[in-house]
Amino acid sequence: MNSLDPRIKRLDLKNTEEGEVHTNSHLITYEVFHQEKRGKQVMHVGIVHAPSPEMALILAKEQYARRGKTTNLWIAKSSDIFTFNSEDEDIFETTPDKTFRDPGFYKVRDRIEAFQKRNNLKV
Amino acid sequence: MNQQAIKELLFKMADDALIIGHRNSEWTGIGPMLEEDLAFSSMAQDKIGHAQALYKILNENFGEAEPDSLAFKRDEKSFTCCHFVELPIGEYDFSLVRHFLFDHAELIRYEYLTQSSFLPLAQLAKKVKGEIKYHVLHADTFLKQLAHGSEESKARMQSALNNAFPFALGIFEKGVFENDVINEAIFIGEDALQKEWLNKIQTIVNNFGLSLPTVKDTATAFGGRKGYHTEFLKPLLEEMCEVTNLDLTAEW
Numbered sequence: 001m002n003s004l005d006p007r008i009k010r011l012d013l014k015n016t017e018e019g020e021v022h023t024n025s026h027l028i029t030y031e032v033f034h035q036e037k038r039g040k041q042v043m044h045v046g047i048v049h050a051p052s053p054e055m056a057l058i059l060a061k062e063q064y065a066r067r068g069k070t071t072n073l074w075i076a077k078s079s080d081i082f083t084f085n086s087e088d089e090d091i092f093e094t095t096p097d098k099t100f101r102d103p104g105f106y107k108v109r110d111r112i113e114a115f116q117k118r119n120n121l122k123v
Numbered sequence: 124m125n126q127q128a129i130k131e132l133l134f135k136m137a138d139d140a141l142i143i144g145h146r147n148s149e150w151t152g153i154g155p156m157l158e159e160d161l162a163f164s165s166m167a168q169d170k171i172g173h174a175q176a177l178y179k180i181l182n183e184n185f186g187e188a189e190p191d192s193l194a195f196k197r198d199e200k201s202f203t204c205c206h207f208v209e210l211p212i213g214e215y216d217f218s219l220v221r222h223f224l225f226d227h228a229e230l231i232r233y234e235y236l237t238q239s240s241f242l243p244l245a246q247l248a249k250k251v252k253g254e255i256k257y258h259v260l261h262a263d264t265f266l267k268q269l270a271h272g273s274e275e276s277k278a279r280m281q282s283a284l285n286n287a288f289p290f291a292l293g294i295f296e297k298g299v300f301e302n303d304v305i306n307e308a309i310f311i312g313e314d315a316l317q318k319e320w321l322n323k324i325q326t327i328v329n330n331f332g333l334s335l336p337t338v339k340d341t342a343t344a345f346g347g348r349k350g351y352h353t354e355f356l357k358p359l360l361e362e363m364c365e366v367t368n369l370d371l372t373a374e375w
Contacts, residue, residue, distance in 0.1 A: 013256070013260060016263045021267055021271035049156070049157075050158070051268060054268075055264055055268055058257075058260060058261050059162055061162070061257060062158075063158055063161055063162070
């Protein structure tokens with residue numbers, strides 16, 4: 001199941017007939033991530049319950065990729081997700097105020113047009 | 124090209140897909156777990172889709188009726204599905220093992236059909252091969268999981284295999300035009316398909332610690348391709364066509 005990218009394990013279709021089987025008396029919760037096109041960001045879409053990563057992946061396929069376009073799915077154990085405490089949400093509270101970090105904050109259209117005119121560039 | 128030969132192949136493939144699709148859809152709402160309920164229903168829809176596509180080829184190339192009519196307005200005798208797909212869903216172990224045995228045959232069949240001399244079928248095979256690849260992956264993963272689960276789950280898989288296997292051989296019953304199908308390179312033929320299928324599932328089943336039963340009389344599940352069916356097909360057709368039969372002239 002090793003891929004060229006050592007960070008990621010991939011399902012080997014030729015190998016699904018062999019290999020180790022995870023048996024758990026309880027189902028594990030997996031987070032599912034969906035990628036619409038190659039190169040696009042992988043977005044969290046929900047969870048599935050399954051006894052193994054292989055089972056999680058095949059169940060996620062119909063659960064989250066039965067409509068529209070899909071190029072790939074990722075699954076990860078919910079227990080592997082590391083996150084902030086929800087009561088620490090105030091860390092992010094003032095971020096929306098910092099509009100100087102948004103590209104739209106800078107009004108440079110006039111200066112671009114002046115530059116183009118000066119240099120006889122097409123407007 | 125021998126039209127009768129192509130039609131025979133298209134009809135049996137379409138009828139198999141329609142009937143197993145209908146059967147598997149009976150799990151909708153009562154599947155063993157939410158995720159699987161959805162996955163199994165979704166694959167059942169895929170099968171109905173394959174049936175529709177095959178009926179459409181019959182309609183467009185050979186002047187047969189519209190796909191809806193071919194599915195809902197034919198009598199039992201004119202169906203050429205195998206007995207295997209007609210059997211009731213039973214418990215989930217049986218439906219799962221049927222899905223495993225049937226879809227492995229489908230995968231090999233469609234792979235060969237991508238090379239068919241009959242182009243509309245080759246094009247369809249190329250289009251749906253990814254769907255069937257997933258169906259097989261789903262079946263293998265589930266069977267593997269349950270074969271390695273508890274003692275009960277393993278015993279259930281083995282006993283479902285024992286029950287299903289003789290019927291699965293009915294998939295490969297030959298029609299009247301089998302030789303023409305092979306000679307005109309429409310398809311490699313049922314014998315070759317069965318051989319490859321048997322090798323494949325034998326390996327997988329053994330890997331999972333299960334075994335295939337020995338079958339003395341392989342013709343036990345034959346008859347479907349010639350219009351002779353089990354007692355289960357008629358009630359299925361009656362239920363499937365119930366709404367259509369309320370008003371045969373209705374437009375949908």
